[in-house]
Amino acid sequence: MILYKLIREDLRTHREGLFSQGFWALFVYRLSHPRTKVRTPFIRVPYYIINRLMQKFIEISCGICLPETSVVGRRLNIEHFGSIIVHGRAVIGDDVILRQGVTIGNRSQGYPEEAPVIGNRVVIGAGAKVLGNVCVGDGAVIGANAVVVKDVPPGALAVGVPARIIERGVS
Template structure:
């Protein structure tokens, strides 16, 4: 029976190489590799990886302890139960919370003030699942156990409480889709503009329904008047 032998020094070097690549690719503000060690994201993800291993082995207290101590130092609270893929970058990091049942795909970017949280109404899986290459902008809250499709962007300050299709841009409170780059997917064409927007669509549907009801009422009134004449 072969046992997997791990070399912590080699693993650490690999981690530093990968983090350097991720941060240099995604933050134009970095000027030298050494600056990587100044990023809260670097420290938060390093300690999360360790805490997650402990959590998976059932060492919940030490896992939470690492997570909480790291949160005090970096402003990034990642529950050790969260599942996180490769290439996560958390820029700036102040006030970021990633809940226990969150799942994060590869190459995701989060900015300061992001919450991947629950609504308080769900049990079990209660935090969101972000697909690969998702970007969640500063101050956005993604709340609930739904999926944010790959390559989607959540605008700054949005509160997202519903699933997001892949390749979408979502903005506002509550969040709604303003742009879909995947033109092969079915899209709703509005009469007065090209951007598909679920809120606009709903308003158009209500207007049409209202017009239909008005014409039915007019018809009934006419028939009643004819009967009483």
């Protein structure tokens, strides 16, 4: 999809529009992500420097770390900003909602490359942690402050520490 259309779609997804910190984090991600495909050092190095400065500004001002190396689908809604960390190898599907304090990352220092895969239409509640090489199925809901360390089937609800899976059927 053309970058311009993705950015317009992201803007419509966030209720606060241009005043949404989630939109700005996603905007910087959308501008930065194409750098991962650039191979020419003459272009890649300046792009990298500008990208890092923009990402650090977003981290400091919005409290959202969304690396350009992660894969983010369409219409990601960062509903409440602050303390949101996404692993550089994480995959996030379409129509996902993230709330404040969410961590999508690796489970231990021994396996730094492991990262979650989040399906489409997933809702992740405030303070939730999705850790390690886990898959969260389409339409799943991760409750507030849940710590997910194993796969969540499509349509299921994950609550508690560690998260308990409650089957709800596919939604």
